[in-house]
Amino acid sequence: TAVLGPLGDRDAARLFDRLRQRLFERHLTYLREHIRPDPVQFEFDGLDRLFASLAGGRGAILWVTPGLADTIVTKRALAQAGVRAFQVSVRSHGFSQSRFAVRHINPGQLAAEDRHLGGRILFDGDDTHTVTRQILTHLGAGQAVLFANSRFAGRSFLAVPFAPGFLLPLASTPLSIAARKGVPIHIVTGVETDSFRSYRIAISADLRIGLDPAEDAQAAMALRARDHLRAALREAPDQSRLFDSRIPEPGRLGRPRRR
Numbered sequence: 001t002a003v004l005g006p007l008g009d010r011d012a013a014r015l016f017d018r019l020r021q022r023l024f025e026r027h028l029t030y031l032r033e034h035i036r037p038d039p040v041q042f043e044f045d046g047l048d049r050l051f052a053s054l055a056g057g058r059g060a061i062l063w064v065t066p067g068l069a070d071t072i073v074t075k076r077a078l079a080q081a082g083v084r085a086f087q088v089s090v091r092s093h094g095f096s097q098s099r100f101a102v103r104h105i106n107p108g109q110l111a112a113e114d115r116h117l118g119g120r121i122l123f124d125g126d127d128t129h130t131v132t133r134q135i136l137t138h139l140g141a142g143q144a145v146l147f148a149n150s151r152f153a154g155r156s157f158l159a160v161p162f163a164p165g166f167l168l169p170l171a172s173t174p175l176s177i178a179a180r181k182g183v184p185i186h187i188v189t190g191v192e193t194d195s196f197r198s199y200r201i202a203i204s205a206d207l208r209i210g211l212d213p214a215e216d217a218q219a220a221m222a223l224r225a226r227d228h229l230r231a232a233l234r235e236a237p238d239q240s241r242l243f244d245s246r247i248p249e250p251g252r253l254g255r256p257r258r259r
Contacts (some may be wrong), residue, residue: 002163003230004237018238022068025195029072032196033112042077043193046186046203050083050144053184053206059139061174061185062146062203063225065232066241069190069199070148071109075116077190077201078144084118085144088135118143132173139183146188147174158218159247160226167247168229170222178208179217187228191236204228 032038053060062078062085064070078085114120121138123131138145158175162168178185187204207221233240 002165004234015237019243022238026068026071029196030109030112033072033076033115034108038196040073040076040196041194041198042080043198043200044077044081044203045200046205047081047201049205050186050203053186054083054142054144056184057142058181058183059142060144061139061178061183062144062188063174063185064146064148065187065189065229066148067190067232067236068192068239069201070241072113072116073192073199074188074190074201075113075146077199078146078188079116083144084116085146086119086121086138087113087117087146087148088121088123088131089148090123117146121145128173132177135173135177136181139177139181147171158222160222161249162226162230165249167249168226168242169247170225172218175218175221175225178221182208184208185221187225189228189232191232191239202232 050060050062064074075085075087110120121131121134135145156172157169158172159167160170174185177183184206185208186206189202189204191200191202192198193200204224207224208217211217211220229242233242
């Protein structure tokens with residue numbers, strides 16, 4: 001309620017059930033890509049903004065909103081539009097981070113995604129300098145680099161106010177690179193408009209545009225990113241994976257009770 005307002009006919013129980021259904025649909029999307037990748041319709045909002053950024057020669061950071069469409073559909077849409085981005089990923093990316101999944105299950109998902117990417121920048125968590133160099137190399141070549149806006153997006157995070165009593169962790173690496181290197185950074189949101197058939201892909205304006213020089217650039221961009229994420233969550237709450245990312249503000253956890 002704090003994030004979405006009064007739920008009305010979207011009560012919490014039905015929203016939970018719909019989120020579970022969407023999760024299964026997300027898995028079926030992987031199967032569709034392997035077995036029968038039927039034509040999919042994409043409606044773009046802001047594609048011209050991305051092309052304008054890429055024309056500047058410094059590449060572009062695409063920060064993807066976590067949701068139903070983020071893993072495969074958004075990449076497919078971008079590739080169809082002529083943008084094959086390089087994705088920053090943990091090596092355990094996929095259905096699960098277990099050793100069994102990494103070896104036997106995740107490769108199928110990776111294969112479905114990779115056919116729409118220019119390549120993948122992999123990291124384990126300790127090789128941040130190597131990964132940053134790779135990111136800057138691709139950006140310097142005028143290419144798009146894709147970050148998933150999730151808890152696996154890096155080692156350092158900013159805690160951004162998101163709703164009364166809750167913070168949202170945002171990876172600091174994309175913001176730091178955009179601020180220090182003058183690289184355009186866009187929030188990318190994918191929303192399904194017809195099950196398995198059509199999607200709307202929204203690409204925000206460059207988060208750096210119009211910043212007050214007196215402000216902390218990373219903090220200001222983080223707040224702008226927060227606004228886009230919150231709007232996407234409110235538009236399609238059953239397609240978002242933000243609910244489990246929030247953390248309580250300090251002091252709101254309460255005092256432990258003795259037993």
